[in-house]
Amino acid sequence: MTIERQTYKGQAYIEIRQMLVNGELPPGTKVVVRVLSERLKLSPTPIKSALAGLERDGFLVAVPHRGYFVPQVAPKDMREIYELREALDGIAARKAASTPGVREFVRTTLQPLYDEQHRLLHENGGQGYSDVDINFHRAIWHVSGNTRLVQFLDNLGGQLRFGSGSSSKVPGRISDALHEHVAIMEALADGDAPRAERLAREHVRRAADAFGDVVTTDTADEADRPGRSTEHTA
Structure with missing residues (x-):
């Protein structure tokens, strides 16, 4: 069960990262878990884990009480x-x-x-x-x-x-x-x-x-x- 969760998280991370790199999620965009969950056909849990990983890696910023956003890169x-x-x-x-x-x-x-x-x-x-x-x-x-x-x-x-x-x-x-x-x-x-x-x-x-x-x-x-x-x- 743990391996399966990690696999889904990894899949979500790769696909969302690609959306960011390709400009499909442009700077300033709020990243909505529900939308990504429907798009990737995954439950919210691996989506949230993937977003946390992308935030750690500098691809997203977390705004308290507002969620994740695609940052402007200066x-x-x-x-x-x-x-x-x-x-x-x-x-x-x-x-x-x-x-x-x-x-x-x-x-x-x-x-x-x-x-x-x-x-x-x-x-x-x-x-x-x-x-x-x-x-x-x-x-x-x-x-x-x-x-x-x-x-x-x-x-x-x-x-x-x-x-x-x-x-x-x-x-x-x-x-x-x-x-x-x-x-x-x-x-x-x-x-x-x-x-x-x-x-x-x-x-x-x-x-x-x-x-x-x-x-x-x-x-x-x-x-x-x-x-x-x-x-x-x-």
């Missing part, structure tokens, strides 16, 4: 997430480069993911790129062999997408990111752990810089809109 929050991603991605790449059979892993796992990203850029204008990109990085996290590292990074990766922290909006960023992916794959295939760590960190840092450009541009556009006072623009 640029400062996104920069903090990128800082953590930079450090942890570097560790994952370093450990992955030292893993036996890493050259085969690059050939059979990373290269097909890279090829799909390249295809999406040139045939689909980049649409769908982010989903494959996170799978590319997640593969490196998993092959690092550190399960706790995978959990932390998967959570941070979800929060970046949840907070619309994609740097792919910057013109030319996807193309640059693909070149960086090639360099990371080469370092991994060579088993060069220090180079793999450095390149992985630089990759995330450049993504953070590109995200900063998006925020600056969006803020400037907001300030220039007619009828809005620049005094109240962050």
Whole structure:
């Protein structure tokens, strides 16, 4: 019975998290247990447990006497997430480069993911790129062999997408990111752990810089809109 409850809780957590990451539950939305229970065809108990877990992981905020809400993610929050991603991605790449059979892993796992990203850029204008990109990085996290590292990074990766922290909006960023992916794959295939760590960190840092450009541009556009006072623009 306990295992069954944990299974339902895990199912609810995964499905609600996906709704948050995909923007189906946008910032400011109140998360209603009854609605989710009907949607997921689960009893309120695993839904409530899943919401508590999502709140602990930073995907929801609990307001006393009002329930759970989808938070607004500020640029400062996104920069903090990128800082953590930079450090942890570097560790994952370093450990992955030292893993036996890493050259085969690059050939059979990373290269097909890279090829799909390249295809999406040139045939689909980049649409769908982010989903494959996170799978590319997640593969490196998993092959690092550190399960706790995978959990932390998967959570941070979800929060970046949840907070619309994609740097792919910057013109030319996807193309640059693909070149960086090639360099990371080469370092991994060579088993060069220090180079793999450095390149992985630089990759995330450049993504953070590109995200900063998006925020600056969006803020400037907001300030220039007619009828809005620049005094109240962050």
